[in-house]
Amino acid sequence: DQQVKQNSPSLSVQEGRISILNCDYTNSMFDYFLWYKKYPAEGPTFLISISSIKDKNEDGRFTVFLNKSAKHLSLHIVPSQPGDSAVYFCAASRRGITGTASKLTFGTGTRLQVTL
Amino acid sequence: DAGVTQSPTHLIKTRGQQVTLRCSPKSGHDTVSWYQQALGQGPQFIFQYYEEEERQRGNFPDRFSGHQFPNYSSELNVNALLLGDSALYLCASSLAKGLSGELFFGEGSRLTVL
Numbered sequence: 001d002q003q004v005k006q007n008s009p010s011l012s013v014q015e016g017r018i019s020i021l022n023c024d025y026t027n028s029m030f031d032y033f034l035w036y037k038k039y040p041a042e043g044p045t046f047l048i049s050i051s052s053i054k055d056k057n058e059d060g061r062f063t064v065f066l067n068k069s070a071k072h073l074s075l076h077i078v079p080s081q082p083g084d085s086a087v088y089f090c091a092a093s094r095r096g097i098t099g100t101a102s103k104l105t106f107g108t109g110t111r112l113q114v115t116l
Numbered sequence: 117d118a119g120v121t122q123s124p125t126h127l128i129k130t131r132g133q134q135v136t137l138r139c140s141p142k143s144g145h146d147t148v149s150w151y152q153q154a155l156g157q158g159p160q161f162i163f164q165y166y167e168e169e170e171r172q173r174g175n176f177p178d179r180f181s182g183h184q185f186p187n188y189s190s191e192l193n194v195n196a197l198l199l200g201d202s203a204l205y206l207c208a209s210s211l212a213k214g215l216s217g218e219l220f221f222g223e224g225s226r227l228t229v230l
Contacts, residue, residue, distance in 0.1 A: 004158075034218065043120070043206055043221030044159070089158050103149065103172050104219060106158030 003027045004092050006107035013114050019077040021110050023090030026071065030092040034104065035064060035075050038087045047088075048075070051095075080114045087111050118143055120222035122207050128228045129197050137192040137225045141209030147171075148190040149219065150182060151206040159206055165190055166212050194227075202229045 005024045013019045021035075031052040036044035050057040050064045050073070057064050063076045077084055088111075091104040121140045129135050141148050147166045151159035161174035165184035184190045188209075194201055204226050208219035 006158075036221075041223065043208075043223045045221070046218045049218065091158075103161040103164060103174065104159075105161070106151075108156070108158045 001026075002108075003030075004090055004105050004107040006088075006090055006110050008110050009108070010111040010113070013080045013112065015082055015114055015116050016079045019075075019080045019084065019112055019114070021075040021077075021088050021090075021112065023073050023075075023107055024071060025073075025092050027092070027105075028071070029094050030105075032093045032095045033064070033066060033073050034091045034093075035062075036089045036091060036106075037084075038089060038109070044089060077112075080112075082114050082116060085112060085114050120207055120209050120220050122205075122222035122225050124225055125223065126226045126228075128230060130230050131197055131199060133197050133229075134193065134195045135197060135227060137194075137205050137207075137227075138189070139192070139207030139209075139222060140189045141207075142220045145209035145211055145220070146188050147210045147212045148184055148188065149208045149210070150190070150192045151208065151221075152176070153204040153206055153224070155203070162192070197229045199229050202227060 034049040035047040037047050038044040048059050048062045050066050066073045087109045089109045090107040123138045149164040150162040153159045162176050163173045164171050168184045179195045181193045204224040206224045207222045210219050
């Protein structure tokens with residue numbers, strides 16, 4: 001039972017254009033969402049997160065949008081750069097009333113290639 | 117500031133053998149989680165250790181066990197290895213009281229079972 005889904009295994013975008021990576025989840029108990037980036041032979045690195053009380057969070061070129069009713073989130077990268085080429089994982093967790101994160105449930109990843 | 121370090125980086129075992137993987141968390145972190153990443157998949161949660169106790173566990177059999185030491189470092193042990201245990205094993209550290217929920221991952225230990 002895949003609770004976090006990334007239906008696009010790969011995406012190719014031209015440098016300078018917008019990259020949009022999508023993620024869907026099924027578990028309505030998830031209240032915290034994160035995006036991780038992974039280069040080959042490295043561990044995943046944290047990119048950006050969003051709490052379920054928000055619908056948008058922005059950090060520089062990266063913006064995450066959350067649509068709770070659709071159980072859908074997306075990561076926008078503007079403008080895309082060749083160094084953004086990596087595998088992007090969407091992850092979700094339940095923080096609950098304590099506010100501390102529990103285990104992360106990851107999607108299968110989307111490989112982004114930014115071309116010149 | 118040292119990040120999360122894992123050892124060994126690569127290892128090859130045969131079916132039925134046992135393996136121990138090691139992890140040192142990022143300086144200042146007190147919680148260690150282990151994830152298994154099979155080829156083409158996202159990381160899957162194995163278990164989490166805090167205050168030397170297993171706090172949460174994912175859907176993995178008892179062949180997978182772990183330990184956390186007083187200095188917060190951790191070990192992952194897998195007994196009776198199966199071919200399907202071949203994967204990248206990722207260690208992640210965090211602060212139990214941290215509100216961000218952000219995990220810091222190591223580079224992983226790639227296990228091949230023949």
